Every structure is written in structure tokens, then in C-alpha cells.
Amino acid sequence: MSIKDTVYIKKDLEKLRDKINIYNYQYYVLDNSKISDHDYDVLFQKLLTMEEMFPDLITDDSPSQRVGASPLSKFEAVNHKEPMLSLNNVFKSEDLNLYMERLEKQLNIDHKKMEFSAEPKLDGLAINLLYEEGILKIATTRGDGTTGENVTNNIRTIRTIPLRLLGKDVPKTIEIRGEVYISKKGFEFINSDMTEKKFANPRNAAAGSIRQLDSSIAANRPLDAFFYSIGFSSDELKIKTQSDLLEKITSWGFKVSNLNKVVIGQNGCENFYNNIFEKRESIPFEIDGIVYKVNDLNMQKKLGFISRAPRWAIAHKFPAEEKVTIIEKVRFQVGRTGVLTPVASLRPIQVGGVLIRNATLHNMDEIKKKDIHIGDKVSIRRAGDVIPEIVNVVEKNISRKKISLPKKCPDCNSKIEKAKDMAFAKCTGKKVCPSQKKGAIIHYISKKAMDIQGLGDKLIGRLVDEKLINDISDLYKLDEIKLQNFVMNKAIREDSGKEYEITLGDKSIKNILDSIQSSMNVKLSNFIFSLGISEVGEVTARNLSNKYKTIDKLINAKYEDIIELRDIGPIAAKNIFDFFQDKNNLKLIQSIIDSGLKLNVNKKVSATNISDEIYVITGKLKSKSREELKNLIIDNGGIVSNSVTKKTYAVIVGDNPGSKLDKAKKLGVKVISEEKFYERIDI
Ligand code: IVH
Numbered sequence: 001m002s003i004k005d006t007v008y009i010k011k012d013l014e015k016l017r018d019k020i021n022i023y024n025y026q027y028y029v030l031d032n033s034k035i036s037d038h039d040y041d042v043l044f045q046k047l048l049t050m051e052e053m054f055p056d057l058i059t060d061d062s063p064s065q066r067v068g069a070s071p072l073s074k075f076e077a078v079n080h081k082e083p084m085l086s087l088n089n090v091f092k093s094e095d096l097n098l099y100m101e102r103l104e105k106q107l108n109i110d111h112k113k114m115e116f117s118a119e120p121k122l123d124g125l126a127i128n129l130l131y132e133e134g135i136l137k138i139a140t141t142r143g144d145g146t147t148g149e150n151v152t153n154n155i156r157t158i159r160t161i162p163l164r165l166l167g168k169d170v171p172k173t174i175e176i177r178g179e180v181y182i183s184k185k186g187f188e189f190i191n192s193d194m195t196e197k198k199f200a201n202p203r204n205a206a207a208g209s210i211r212q213l214d215s216s217i218a219a220n221r222p223l224d225a226f227f228y229s230i231g232f233s234s235d236e237l238k239i240k241t242q243s244d245l246l247e248k249i250t251s252w253g254f255k256v257s258n259l260n261k262v263v264i265g266q267n268g269c270e271n272f273y274n275n276i277f278e279k280r281e282s283i284p285f286e287i288d289g290i291v292y293k294v295n296d297l298n299m300q301k302k303l304g305f306i307s308r309a310p311r312w313a314i315a316h317k318f319p320a321e322e323k324v325t326i327i328e329k330v331r332f333q334v335g336r337t338g339v340l341t342p343v344a345s346l347r348p349i350q351v352g353g354v355l356i357r358n359a360t361l362h363n364m365d366e367i368k369k370k371d372i373h374i375g376d377k378v379s380i381r382r383a384g385d386v387i388p389e390i391v392n393v394v395e396k397n398i399s400r401k402k403i404s405l406p407k408k409c410p411d412c413n414s415k416i417e418k419a420k421d422m423a424f425a426k427c428t429g430k431k432v433c434p435s436q437k438k439g440a441i442i443h444y445i446s447k448k449a450m451d452i453q454g455l456g457d458k459l460i461g462r463l464v465d466e467k468l469i470n471d472i473s474d475l476y477k478l479d480e481i482k483l484q485n486f487v488m489n490k491a492i493r494e495d496s497g498k499e500y501e502i503t504l505g506d507k508s509i510k511n512i513l514d515s516i517q518s519s520m521n522v523k524l525s526n527f528i529f530s531l532g533i534s535e536v537g538e539v540t541a542r543n544l545s546n547k548y549k550t551i552d553k554l555i556n557a558k559y560e561d562i563i564e565l566r567d568i569g570p571i572a573a574k575n576i577f578d579f580f581q582d583k584n585n586l587k588l589i590q591s592i593i594d595s596g597l598k599l600n601v602n603k604k605v606s607a608t609n610i611s612d613e614i615y616v617i618t619g620k621l622k623s624k625s626r627e628e629l630k631n632l633i634i635d636n637g638g639i640v641s642n643s644v645t646k647k648t649y650a651v652i653v654g655d656n657p658g659s660k661l662d663k664a665k666k667l668g669v670k671v672i673s674e675e676k677f678y679e680r681i682d683i
Contacts, residue, residue: 006057009050013057016047020063021164021253028159029255061135061164066156071214075149080128081175081232084142085308087121087291087315093270099314100266103294106303106311112265115295117242118272119260121315122226123286124181125207127155131174134165141210145308154210154218155180158225162253175231176249182206183285186222201354202286224285227254241295259283262295273316280318289317306655307620320381323356324394325349327374330361330403334411336439337534338426342367342403344378344390351382359388363423364405373400411435431584437471438464440532444472448538449530450519454512459504462486472530473588475516476595483509524551524599525634531589533579535572542634543568544576547612549601551589555580565639610681611637616644618661619654621674629674636681644669652677 020043027033027040035043044063051058058065090096100111107114126142139155140148155161158180182190187202199205209221227249230237239245243262250256263272273290280287294300294312303311329345342361349356359380361367372378372390375397382388405425406416414429427433441460445452452475455463463469468478468486487504528551529541536544543565548554557580563573579585615633617626617640624632629652630640644651644663650670653661664671672680 010057013050017062025253067219069153069215077147078140078150079147084145087313088309089315089317091317116263116269116292117295118263118269119291120257120287121289121291122179122181123203123288124179125210127180129176134170136163151210153215157215157219158223160224160255166253167251171233171235173234176227177229177231178225178227180206180223180225181285182222226257240297242293243295289315291315321351322379322381323349323351324377324379327376330374332410334427334435336436336443338436340425356388359390365423367403375400434464441472443532444530452519453515473591520596521598524601527599534575543639546637613649614639614641614647616641616648616651616660619657621654
């Protein structure tokens with residue numbers, strides 16, 4: 001074929017793709033097809049045939065290239081060209097009022113005269129799309145705001161996302177941002193279709209689908225996306241307002257919510273909020289509030305950012321949805337430390353698009369306070385990911401039954417203890433209680449502890465029930481044969497009619513064993529946390545690791561020495577000390593070390609030694625989240641505490657500091673700015 005022929009064919013293919021792209025846009029984005037299904041199929045088939053004949057001419061943005069990418073082994077980390085920020089929230093009118101007052105002060109304008117772009121806050125997964133020369137190059141998740149994961153293959157399967165931008169006025173490089181979601185209907189559909197695992201809500205379903213390494217899974221999920229902002233742009237865009245921006249990205253082929261509206265002043269914002277809140281049920285996708293954005297982009301620039309959120313926007317969140325249902329039964333769940341949590345079995349009810357069957361009753365005091373009985377009609381609330389809880393009793397049942405604490409553990413039959421001054425009742429079974437055993441192992445393998453992957457809660461439950469694992473040291477005795485036998489035994493039991501929903505293929509078995517192996521090389525702080533000592537969270541574990549540096553030194557630490565550590569109170573110190581006095585615990589630790597555990601002290605990144613210096617943080621930080629600063633202090637060998645005492649090395653102050661600043665001044669403790677601290681550790 002001559003070069004001339006190739007050029008002609010290339011041109012023909014381009015025309016064909018453009019045509020199909022427009023039809024796709026009309027069908028998927030506008031929901032208004034201008035062509036019959038048959039005619040579309042003929043065109044698409046023509047494209048496929050031509051591409052089959054001339055595979056060298058297949059381009060990335062061809063409509064034929066949405067599905068079929070080979071599975072990845074992991075997601076690559078990608079830096080956003082502009083950071084992806086989050087939004088500050090308000091929940092009440094009064095707080096919105098304060099926000100408006102602040103805006104007025106900063107801009108010197110009456111808010112009643114200001115325009116806002118009011119937009120539903122979509123409850124999905126934030127996504128960043130990078131287009132170069134109008135072609136989709138990389139799609140990334142938000143990640144930590146600076147770096148996300150490359151999920152391009154999955155994003156390409158979403159038909160409403162253009163692989164090539166429409167129109168001619170497209171900047172050379174541009175980031176377009178929005179939210180990937182699954183509609184309420186789509187969510188019901190995939191959940192009814194999934195035999196095993198169900199998603200808790202549409203957001204989890206969307207996030208779970210985008211985080212699959214094999215894009216054929218995403219291709220089969222009803223994913224969709226709305227867009228609402230621009231990140232980096234290489235060319236100046238001649239737009240003056242957020243509403244123009246929305247129009248511009250609509251013209252490039254993106255789906256933009258048609259609920260968005262320009263409103264005036266706080267009144268306009270609240271009217272919009274009330275209006276959307278009222279029709280929330282009938283909106284086909286989940287929203288959890290309204291975002292108000294100052295419409296004028298010049299004003300936005302003037303306002304800038306604070307911490308990691310813009311001053312020019314605020315999210316007005318909806319209150320958690322409440323529904324009324326009946327408590328049918330109450331059972332007691334035993335946690336890893338033996339604490340009993342009463343859980344109500346409810347007559348199933350749909351709350352915010354999710355079918356709710358259980359609600360936590362927290363503890364016996366709560367039941368008493370709210371006067372909750374079995375048979376009562378109660379109001380339940382679901383807030384985000386939190387387990388639903390009972391707000392109050394709406395109607396008492398005449399034959400209501402009292403909820404009483406069992407005398408024996410429902411799981412191991414050991415005695416239940418409840419100290420008078422404590423809200424919680426505890427099973428005294430400790431190591432003989434299967435629930436406590438399972439809880440301890442599940443905590444041990446969790447991400448923030450040893451991060452052993454491939455073993456879910458259910459599988460751990462079964463392995464303990466089948467006595468393959470009795471304590472955490474048994475994890476290291478698992479091998480292929482044991483796990484394969486376990487799977488085979490399971491198949492035999494299935495034949496005998498018992499239901500089991502766990503499947504474990506050879507590949508999963510290998511992944512589990514590999515993950516156990518690679519978790520052996522671990523930070524000392526993670527290991528301390530993983531031991532599940534009561535009151536020892538991540539921060540305490542890291543403070544302990546920084547102070548003692550080896551597990552032996554921690555094991556031999558005296559109570560008086562432990563309590564010296566400032567964020568450790570007498571109860572935590574006693575728990576830590578007692579834990580390492582217990583011979584069984586020491587045997588367990590020795591056995592894990594003998595299996596090949598390698599403990600590393602947290603790395604120090606700075607030249608300055610801030611070892612053992614105790615820091616307290618107060619106020620809102622500018623360039624890092626509180627969590628990030630805490631990590632930075634700890635990773636550099638310092639200690640973080642919540643209260644200011646004479647032993648505090650310095651208090652790091654941000655905007656609007658709290659009473660900790662007054663206390664520091666009173667005690668003569670050094671007060672430093674965030675920047676000063678970064679200087680100390682050379683960043
Ligand atoms: S604007 C700097 N607009 O809410 C502006 N965000 O809590 C940042 N979200 O990460 C985003 N709907 O995932 C914006 N209409 C909307 C939104 C929206 C949902 C999400 C987004 C963001 C999170 C912030």
C-alpha cells in the first residue's frame with residue numbers, strides 16, 4: 001500500500017471515528033440518540049473491520065478501544081499536575097451564615113449581591129482526567145490529593161467519558177475533574193447480581209469497581225461520571241465564572257449535572273438546598289449535600305485556599321437520613337478485647353439507597369438512656385459509612401421486651417463482667433473465646449498493623465472455627481498443603497449440605513502466603529500496634545517505638561518509665577506493662593520472631609535530631625493536614641501529645657489556636673509556627 005493510500009485510509013478512519021464519537025455523545029451523554037441502533041451498529045462494525053484490516057492505524061481514542069485492555073499487576077502512582085483539594089463542610093444554616101460573613105469580610109462585598117454556582121455534591125469517587133491534544137491520556141484517583149492511582153483502563157470503559165474531546169478550542173494539556181458514580185438503580189442491579197460480596201452503598205460500589213486491576217470488571221459495572229472543575233490547563237481559558245466553566249466542559253463532551261444552578265446570596269443558596277433536599281429521593285444518584293462555589297473566578301483567585309480546601313467554596317451537607325422500623329431481636333457481638341456490643345436486628349428497611357438490617361446499640365447505658373426495648377418502633381440513622389444507629393424510640397410496643405445483658409458469653413460461655421462505673425460489659429474468656437481470638441487476628445493482619453492481605457474477616461473466622469489458626473503465631477505455620485486441605489474439606493462439607501461461601505483458588509492461596517512472607521519485614525511501630533494492647537493506638541505505638549527502638553527494650557520497660565511518655569496515661573501504661581508481664585504474650589512474640597520477623601525502627605528523614613522531643617499541635621494548619629504533621633513528627637523521631645505540660649518541647653500553632661496555646665504561655669512552653677517546625681527538620 002502506498003503512503004498516499006495510507007493517508008486516505010487514515011483520513012477515512014478519522015472521519016468515521018468522529019461520526020461515531022458524536023453519535024455516542026448524543027446517545028450516552030445527552031440521552032438523545034439521532035440514529036437507529038441498526039445504523040449505529042453498521043457504522044461501528046465498519047470501524048472494527050477497517051481497524052482489523054489496518055491494525056497499525058488503531059488509535060487510543062478510537063471508540064473501539066474502550067474495553068479489552070489486559071489486566072494490570074498493580075496501579076501506577078501518578079502525580080496530579082495541580083493538587084486535588086477537598087471542601088470544608090457546614091451542616092447548619094448558622095454555620096453557612098458565618099461562612100458568608102467571612103466571605104463578605106474577605107471580599108468587601110455584600111453576600112446578598114454575590115453569585116454562587118450551587119451544585120449537588122455527588123457521593124462518588126473523585127477522578128482526574130488528563131487530556132493532551134484533546135485525547136484522554138491518564139485518569140487518576142484523588143489519592144492523597146497530590147498523587148493518585150492510574151486507573152485509565154477502568155475509566156476508559158465509561159461511555160459518557162470522552163476519549164477525545166469535542167470542539168476545537170481545547171487546550172494542549174488540561175486536567176478535567178469530576179466524580180465517578182453508580183446510580184441507585186445501577187447499585188441495586190449489581191448487588192442483586194453478585195452472589196457473594198455485596199457493596200454497602202453506591203459509592204463503595206463505584207470505588208470498588210474503579211479499583212479493580214482487570215478492566216473487564218469495570219466494563220460490566222454501570223459506572224457513570226459527572227464533571228465539575230478544571231485542574232491544570234496549559235492555555236488560558238477565556239472564562240470568567242464557574243458557570244461558564246461548566247458550560248465549557250459540557251461543550252467538550254462531558255456530562256455535567258443539569259441540577260447545577262447559579263443563585264444569588266445565602267438565600268438563593270438555601271432555597272436551592274431545600275429544593276434539592278426535598279426531591280433527593282427522586283434523584284437517580286446519591287448526593288450528600290450541596291456545594292456552593294463563588295461564581296466569579298477573579299473573586300475565587302482573590303480568596304485562595306486555606307489548608308487543603310478553597311475559601312471560595314463550601315459543602316452544605318445534608319443531615320443523615322432517618323427512617324422508622326421495628327427492633328425484632330437483639331444479639332451481643334464480642335469484640336477483640338472482649339467488649340460486648342448489643343446489636344439490634346431490624347425489620348429490613350431502605351435508608352439512603354441501602355437496605356439496613358442491623359443497628360448498633362453501643363452499650364447497656366445507651367439502651368437504658370434511650371429506653372429501647374425489643375418490639376419497639378425506632379428511628380434509625382445512617383451517616384456516611386458509619387454503622388446505622390438508633391436515634392430514639394418512636395412508638396413503644398405494648399408487649400415490649402426488656403434487653404438484658406447475658407450472664408454468659410454468647411460465643412464461649414465464659415462469665416460476663418461489668419464494672420459498675422464502666423459502660424461496657426466484657427467476656428472474661430480471653431484466649432478461649434473464639435470471637436476474641438478472631439478479633440485479635442483480624443486486627444493483627446489489618447492494613448495499619450501487619451498489612452497481611454488476602455485473608456478477609458470471614459476467612460479468618462472459618463480458619464479459627466476449623467482450628468487451623470488458634471492465635472496469631474499460627475498464621476506463620478500456614479502452608480499451601482494446609483490451605484488446600486482446608487478448601488477440600490470445605491468442599492466435602494458443602495456436599496453434606498452445609499453452606500459455605502468461601503472459595504480459595506491456588507492463586508489466592510499463593511497470594512496469602514506471599515503476603516504473610518513480605519509482612520515479616522515490618523516497622524516496630526506497626527508490630528506494637530498489631531499486638532492489640534488495650535488503649536494502644538497507632539500514635540502511641542509509634543511513640544513507643546521511637547522511645548524504645550527495640551522490642552526487647554519495650555518488653556523490659558518499667559511502668560514508671562512507660563508513664564513518662566507524655567501521651568500515655570496511667571491506664572494505657574498499666575495495660576502496656578501488664579501485657580509484657582504475661583508469659584503467654586511473651587511466648588507468642590518469641591514464636592513470631594522465631595518465624596523470621598524483622599523489626600525496623602521508623603526511619604528518620606531529617607538531619608536534625610528531634611528524638612524524644614514532645615510536640616503538641618493546635619489550630620488549623622496551612623500546608624499539611626494534622627495527620628500528616630503528626631506522621632512527620634513521629635517519622636523524625638519526635639513524640640506527639642495531646643496535652644501541654646512542662647515536658648512539652650514545643651506547641652506548633654496554626655490558625656485559630658485553641659486553649660493549648662494559652663496553656664503553653666502559662667507554662668512557659670515554646671510556641672512555634674508550622675513553618676518553623678519544618679525548618680527544624682529541614683523541609
Ligand atoms: S469541587 C476545590 N464540586 O467532594 C474544589 N466537589 O469534599 C474541590 N464533590 O473531592 C471539588 N461533588 O470528590 C466539587 N460539585 C462538586 C462536587 C464535589 C462532589 C466531591 C469531590 C471532592 C469532595 C470534597
